[in-house]
Amino acid sequence: MTGEILCVGTELLLGDILNTNAAFLARQLAELGIGVYHQTVVGDNAGRLGGAVALALSRSDLLVMTGGLGPTYDDITKETAAAALGKKLVWNQQAYDRMAAYFARTGRVMSENNRKQAYVPEGAVVFQNENGTAPGMAMQAKGKLVILLPGPPNEMEPMFQDQVRPYLQGRTGQTFYSRTVHLFGIGESAAEQQLRDWMEAGTNPTIAPYAKTGEVLLRVTAAATDEEQAKKLLAPAVQKIQGRLGDYIYGVDVVSLQNAVVRAFRQQGLTLSTAESCTGGGVARRITEISGASAVLRAGICTYTNEMKRKLLGVRAATLSQYGAVSAQTALEMARGARTQTGADVGVSTTGVAGPEPSEGKPVGLVYVAVSSPWGEWVKELHLARGSGAERDRIRHLAENHALYAALQAAKRKEEESTQGEKEEDAQNV
Amino acid sequence: MTGEILCVGTELLLGDILNTNAAFLARQLAELGIGVYHQTVVGDNAGRLGGAVALALSRSDLLVMTGGLGPTYDDITKETAAAALGKKLVWNQQAYDRMAAYFARTGRVMSENNRKQAYVPEGAVVFQNENGTAPGMAMQAKGKLVILLPGPPNEMEPMFQDQVRPYLQGRTGQTFYSRTVHLFGIGESAAEQQLRDWMEAGTNPTIAPYAKTGEVLLRVTAAATDEEQAKKLLAPAVQKIQGRLGDYIYGVDVVSLQNAVVRAFRQQGLTLSTAESCTGGGVARRITEISGASAVLRAGICTYTNEMKRKLLGVRAATLSQYGAVSAQTALEMARGARTQTGADVGVSTTGVAGPEPSEGKPVGLVYVAVSSPWGEWVKELHLARGSGAERDRIRHLAENHALYAALQAAKRKEEESTQGEKEEDAQNV
Numbered sequence: 001m002t003g004e005i006l007c008v009g010t011e012l013l014l015g016d017i018l019n020t021n022a023a024f025l026a027r028q029l030a031e032l033g034i035g036v037y038h039q040t041v042v043g044d045n046a047g048r049l050g051g052a053v054a055l056a057l058s059r060s061d062l063l064v065m066t067g068g069l070g071p072t073y074d075d076i077t078k079e080t081a082a083a084a085l086g087k088k089l090v091w092n093q094q095a096y097d098r099m100a101a102y103f104a105r106t107g108r109v110m111s112e113n114n115r116k117q118a119y120v121p122e123g124a125v126v127f128q129n130e131n132g133t134a135p136g137m138a139m140q141a142k143g144k145l146v147i148l149l150p151g152p153p154n155e156m157e158p159m160f161q162d163q164v165r166p167y168l169q170g171r172t173g174q175t176f177y178s179r180t181v182h183l184f185g186i187g188e189s190a191a192e193q194q195l196r197d198w199m200e201a202g203t204n205p206t207i208a209p210y211a212k213t214g215e216v217l218l219r220v221t222a223a224a225t226d227e228e229q230a231k232k233l234l235a236p237a238v239q240k241i242q243g244r245l246g247d248y249i250y251g252v253d254v255v256s257l258q259n260a261v262v263r264a265f266r267q268q269g270l271t272l273s274t275a276e277s278c279t280g281g282g283v284a285r286r287i288t289e290i291s292g293a294s295a296v297l298r299a300g301i302c303t304y305t306n307e308m309k310r311k312l313l314g315v316r317a318a319t320l321s322q323y324g325a326v327s328a329q330t331a332l333e334m335a336r337g338a339r340t341q342t343g344a345d346v347g348v349s350t351t352g353v354a355g356p357e358p359s360e361g362k363p364v365g366l367v368y369v370a371v372s373s374p375w376g377e378w379v380k381e382l383h384l385a386r387g388s389g390a391e392r393d394r395i396r397h398l399a400e401n402h403a404l405y406a407a408l409q410a411a412k413r414k415e416e417e418s419t420q421g422e423k424e425e426d427a428q429n430v
Numbered sequence: 431m432t433g434e435i436l437c438v439g440t441e442l443l444l445g446d447i448l449n450t451n452a453a454f455l456a457r458q459l460a461e462l463g464i465g466v467y468h469q470t471v472v473g474d475n476a477g478r479l480g481g482a483v484a485l486a487l488s489r490s491d492l493l494v495m496t497g498g499l500g501p502t503y504d505d506i507t508k509e510t511a512a513a514a515l516g517k518k519l520v521w522n523q524q525a526y527d528r529m530a531a532y533f534a535r536t537g538r539v540m541s542e543n544n545r546k547q548a549y550v551p552e553g554a555v556v557f558q559n560e561n562g563t564a565p566g567m568a569m570q571a572k573g574k575l576v577i578l579l580p581g582p583p584n585e586m587e588p589m590f591q592d593q594v595r596p597y598l599q600g601r602t603g604q605t606f607y608s609r610t611v612h613l614f615g616i617g618e619s620a621a622e623q624q625l626r627d628w629m630e631a632g633t634n635p636t637i638a639p640y641a642k643t644g645e646v647l648l649r650v651t652a653a654a655t656d657e658e659q660a661k662k663l664l665a666p667a668v669q670k671i672q673g674r675l676g677d678y679i680y681g682v683d684v685v686s687l688q689n690a691v692v693r694a695f696r697q698q699g700l701t702l703s704t705a706e707s708c709t710g711g712g713v714a715r716r717i718t719e720i721s722g723a724s725a726v727l728r729a730g731i732c733t734y735t736n737e738m739k740r741k742l743l744g745v746r747a748a749t750l751s752q753y754g755a756v757s758a759q760t761a762l763e764m765a766r767g768a769r770t771q772t773g774a775d776v777g778v779s780t781t782g783v784a785g786p787e788p789s790e791g792k793p794v795g796l797v798y799v800a801v802s803s804p805w806g807e808w809v810k811e812l813h814l815a816r817g818s819g820a821e822r823d824r825i826r827h828l829a830e831n832h833a834l835y836a837a838l839q840a841a842k843r844k845e846e847e848s849t850q851g852e853k854e855e856d857a858q859n860v
Binding site for chain 1: 713
C-alpha cells in the first residue's frame with residue numbers, strides 16, 4: 001500500500017510553525033509498512049487544495065490529511081475531500097454529542113459554528129477527538145482511502161495512535177512491532193558497519209539506525225500477523241545486536257539517557273547530585289524532566305565562577321590556580337563536592353569551554369566530566385568541537401550526554417558489585 | 431512573484447527528522463514578499479523528483495529546492511533540476527577550489543566522489559558553502575528561476591541569509607525589513623485585539639503576531655526600495671506598538687528572554703544567582719545559553735529536597751513545615767538564599783508543582799516565582815495548568831519564562847532608580 005501526507009494550513013505555508021504532523025505521520029505510516037513517497041503542504045484555498053487532493057488520489061492508495069477541520073468558513077478540508085470522492089456530507093448525531101460533551105467538560109460555550117463539525121461524509125468511519133472539537137474520519141471510494149485528522153498535534157497524535165493505527169492495521173493485515181536499542185559512544189556509521197551484512201540482507205526483523213545529537217538509536221522492526229509472533233521474532237534480533245554492540249548499549253526502549261539514569265538510580269536506591277559549569281544546569285534540568293526524578297536528585301549546583309566553585313563545592317583554591325577551572329582535577333573536586341555537600345551517593349560534574357571563545361588558553365570543545373561514588377572516582381577528557389560555526393549549544397548538549405552516561409555507569413558499578421557480592425555469598429554457602 | 435519549496439530527502443519521508451528547512455524558507459520567502467502556496471517533500475527517486483520539479487515549474491515562478499546535493503550517486507537534485515530547465519552541467523573550478531579549501535581547513539580528506547559537486551548547470555550563479563561541501567546555485571530558463579540549496583540546516587540557513595536573500599532582493603526590486611517586538615504577560619489574541627484596526631488596514635509596515643510558548647512576538651515589516659527608507663517607516667510603527675502595549679514589551683529584536691536578561695544585567699553591571707526547584711536547573715541553563723552569561727551568573731542552585739533547600743539556600747525549617755516547599759514564603763527565602771549564599775546582586779527562585787502528580791496537596795501548575803534584590807523583594811503566584819494531557823514540560827518552560835522575566839524586572843528597577851537618581855541630581859543642580 002502506498003500512502004501520502006497532505007497538511008493544510010496557512011501557518012505552515014508561512015513557516016510560523018514546524019510541520020511536526022508530517023514527521024509524526026511519516027514515522028507512523030512507515031511502521032505500518034505503508035510506503036510514503038510524497039508529503040505536501042497547501043493552504044485553505046479551494047482550488048489548490050482540490051488540486052492537491054486530486055493529484056494525491058491519482059498516484060497513492062491512501063491519503064492522510066491534517067488540518068482545516070475547524071468550525072469556520074475557511075476550513076474546507078472535509079468538503080474538498082468528500083467532493084473528490086463523490087460523497088455527500090450527512091449529520092452525525094454521535095459526533096455532535098461528543099463535541100457537546102467536550103464543551104461541557106472544559107467549561108466552554110459551544111457556538112453555532114461548531115455544528116459544521118458534526119457533518120461527516122456518508123459512510124465515513126468517525127474517530128472521536130478526546131482533546132478538541134473536530135472529529136477525525138476515514139472514507140473510501142474508487143479504490144482509495146482518505147483519512148482526515150485535526151491539525152493541532154495534541155489532538156491528532158493521540159487520535160492516530162488510539163484509533164487510526166488499529167484501523168489501518170486491520171486493513172493492512174500485518175502488524176509491525178519495533179524495539180529501539182540506544183547506543184552511546186559510537187557513531188552512526190561505525191554502528192552501521194557492525195550491522196551492514198544484516199541490514200543489507202533485509203530480513204524480518206529489519207534494522208534501521210538513526211542518529212541523534214551524540215547518540216545512535218537502532219530501530220528493530222518485525223512484521224507479523226500478531227503481537228506474539230512479532231515479539232518472538234524481535235527477541236533474538238535484539239540479542240544479536242547486544243552480542244555485536246553490547247559495550248555501547250545503554251538501554252532498550254528507554255526513551256532517553258535521562259530516563260535511563262532515573263530508572264537505574266531508582267532501581268539501585270541511589271541518590272545523585274550534579275556540579276555543573278559549562279552545561280550551566282542542563283544536566284539537572286534533563287534529569288528533572290523525568291517525573292520520578294525527585295526520588296533521585298538531591299541538588300544540582302551550577303557554579304559559574306571560581307569563587308562559587310570554592311564556596312559551594314569546596315574546590316580548593318590551589319587546584320583552581322594550578323590547573324585552572326577547566327581541568328581534570330577541578331572536575332574531580334567538583335564531583336566530590338557535589339557528593340559531600342549534599343550527601344548524595346553519586347556526584348557528577350562538568351567543566352569545559354563551550355565557546356565561542358577559548359578560556360584560560362584552553363580550546364573550545366575541551367570538556368571534563370567526572371564522577372565521584374562509593375565505587376570509585378573517574379574523569380573523562382572530551383574534545384567536542386567540530387570546528388564549524390556556532391556550536392555552543394551542541395557542545396553543551398554533548399557534555400550533558402556524557403555526564404548522564406557517566407552517572408549511568410556509576411549505577412551500573414553498584415549493580416555489578418551487588419551481583420558480585422551475591423556470587424561470593426553463594427560461593428561461601430556451598 | 432510566486433514561489434514554492436521542494437525538499438528532497440528520504441529521512442524527511444520517513445519522519446526521522448523535522449522539516450525545519452521548509453519552515454525557515456517559508457518565513458524567509460514571506461519576508462521577501464514572495465507568495466508561497468505549495469511545499470512538497472519527495473525522496474531521491476528520479477521519477478518522482480522529476481515529476482515534482484515539472485509540477486512546481488508549471489505553476490510557480492520560483493522553485494527553491496533543498497537536499498540531494500551530496501557527492502553520492504543517489505544525490506540527483508542538481509541533475510534533475512538542470513534537465514528540467516534544459517541545462518548542461520559544466521565544471522566549475524571556483525566551486526572545486528572552495529571545496530578543496532574547506533577540506534583542508536577541517537583536516538578531512540576529499541574523496542573522488544566530491545568532484546561531482548563541482549559540476550554546476552551552465553550559466554548558474556554559484557553560492558559558496560562556508561559550512562560544508564555542496565555549493566548552492568541559482569539557474570534561470572523558460573521564465574522560471576530555480577534555486578538549489580544543501581540539505582543540512584547549518585549549511586543552508588547561513589547560505590540563504592548571506593547570499594540567496596540579497597540575490598532575491600535584487601530581483602524583486604523591493605527590500606523588506608522587519609523588527610520584532612517581544613511581549614510577555616499577554617496572550618496572542620489579546621495582543622491582536624489591541625492592534626486589530628491596524629492589522630486589518632494592511633498598511634505598510636504590516637504587523638503580524640506570532641505565539642511562542644508563553645510569549646508573543648509581533649513582527650513589523652516594512653517594504654521599501656532601500657534600507658534607510660524601510661527604517662524610516664519602521665520607527666514610528668514600533669513606537670505606536672509601544673504606546674498601545676508598552677506594559678507587556680520586554681524588548682525589541684532581543685532574540686529571547688534569556689538574551690534580554692543577560693543584556694540588561696551586563697548593562698547595569700549586575701550579577702544574578704538562581705534557586706530552582708520545579709524548573710530543575712532550567713533557568714540557569716537558559717541564561718548560560720548566552721555566551722556573555724559568565725559576566726552575569728554567579729551560581730544556579732537547584733534544590734530538589736527540603737533538606738537541600740535548608741542546607742544550600744538557608745530556607746528555615748519552620749517555613750517549610752508551616753507553609754510547605756511550594757509556597758510564597760519558601761520561594762522568597764529561596765531567592766534570598768540564592769543572593770546571600772552567592773553574593774549576587776539579584777536572586778531569583780522557582781518552586782512549584784510541575785506534575786504529573788499533585789504535591790503537598792497542591793495542584794499541578796501552582797508555581798511561585800520570587801525575586802530578592804537591593805530594590806525590593808517580591809513573589810508571584812502562578813497557575814500554569816491548562817488541564818489537558820502531559821504538560822510537565824510546558825509548566826516548567828512557562829515557570830522558567832516567569833523567572834527570567836522577574837530577573838529582567840529587577841534590572842529594570844535598578845535602571846529606574848539610577849535614572850531617578852540622575853533626575854534628582856539634575857534637580858539639585860538646577
